[in-house]
Amino acid sequence: MRILVVEDEIRLASLLRRGLTEEAHAVDLAGDGEEALAWTDVGDYDAIVLDIMLPGIDGLEVCRRLRRDRVRTPILLLTARDSVGDRVAGLDAGADDYLVKPFAFAELAARLRALARRPPETYDPVLAAGEVRLDPASRRVWHGGDEIQLPNKEFRILEYLMRHPNRVLTRPMIAEHVWDYDFPNVTNVIDVHIRQLRRQLNDPYPGGLIETVRGAGYRLSAGS
Ligand code: CA
Numbered sequence: 001m002r003i004l005v006v007e008d009e010i011r012l013a014s015l016l017r018r019g020l021t022e023e024a025h026a027v028d029l030a031g032d033g034e035e036a037l038a039w040t041d042v043g044d045y046d047a048i049v050l051d052i053m054l055p056g057i058d059g060l061e062v063c064r065r066l067r068r069d070r071v072r073t074p075i076l077l078l079t080a081r082d083s084v085g086d087r088v089a090g091l092d093a094g095a096d097d098y099l100v101k102p103f104a105f106a107e108l109a110a111r112l113r114a115l116a117r118r119p120p121e122t123y124d125p126v127l128a129a130g131e132v133r134l135d136p137a138s139r140r141v142w143h144g145g146d147e148i149q150l151p152n153k154e155f156r157i158l159e160y161l162m163r164h165p166n167r168v169l170t171r172p173m174i175a176e177h178v179w180d181y182d183f184p185n186v187t188n189v190i191d192v193h194i195r196q197l198r199r200q201l202n203d204p205y206p207g208g209l210i211e212t213v214r215g216a217g218y219r220l221s222a223g224s
Contacts, residue, residue: 001046001116002026006036006062007078008054016049019105020112033057040071047112050095051078052086060093064137067094067125074115076108092137094125127162129222130209132201134162143201153178154197157190161210165222168213194218 003025007013010031017027028043030036033054040048048066052059063075077090077098090098096115099108127134133142136159141148150158156178161169171187178190194210203209211219 001112002028002043003112004028004030004036004039004043004045004048006030006033006049006054006059007051008032009051015105016108019109023109033059033062036062037065040066040073045073047115048073048075049078049108049112050075052090053080060089063090063093063095064125074112076111076115078103089137092125094137127159129162129165129220132158132162132209134159148200150197150200153193154200157193158197158201161218161220162222165220168216168219170217173217 003020005013005016005020005027007016007029008031013029013031017029020027028039028045030039033056036048036050036054037057039045050059050062054062057065059077063077066073066075074097075095077095078101079086079090079098080101082100087098097111099111125135125137127136131144134140134155139155141150141155141158157174160174160177171190174190175187194212197203198205198208198210201209206212209220209222211221213219
């Protein structure tokens, strides 16, 4: 494999290069985000090891820009601490996996092998259904060419529906994912938010993007 390692800590960077070269990979090193983007502009990599904490453009931003430019190379993020926020931000930015420092080299090598085997299908971080597009990372929604401002709950309901197209999602499922807990009285509240959402998306009912499945819940119809 041809691998780009983006890491500003020189000791770790050269350690990774030596280890990966010994495993018969071709390795390029970048010391910051700008250099990483310059390399990926000219090189076709099979995997990128990307540290989050970099001088200048950080790893998350590098990741976002690559995905925006339709670069689908698997990205393994390196994070300094095991924080849920970092992991979520990393996956939202379009990374495929992450590793918390310090890590064993054998684990990094194994993760890279796993990423290389994975089919390139889910790398586009922007969700799309019909005329609607949603970017979880920047928390933006568009209908056709127009950006729509959605309140927080409506945004999270729509994101949840869009991550599970053509599937019936029950009100308790929606409650758990959007309110973070199972709150029985929330079902009426969900109906109200769905009505709001339809209105804001100019989504006709019935027969629009968000279907009501009688006695069950809601389903986002994203075609076949
Ligand atoms: Ca660093």
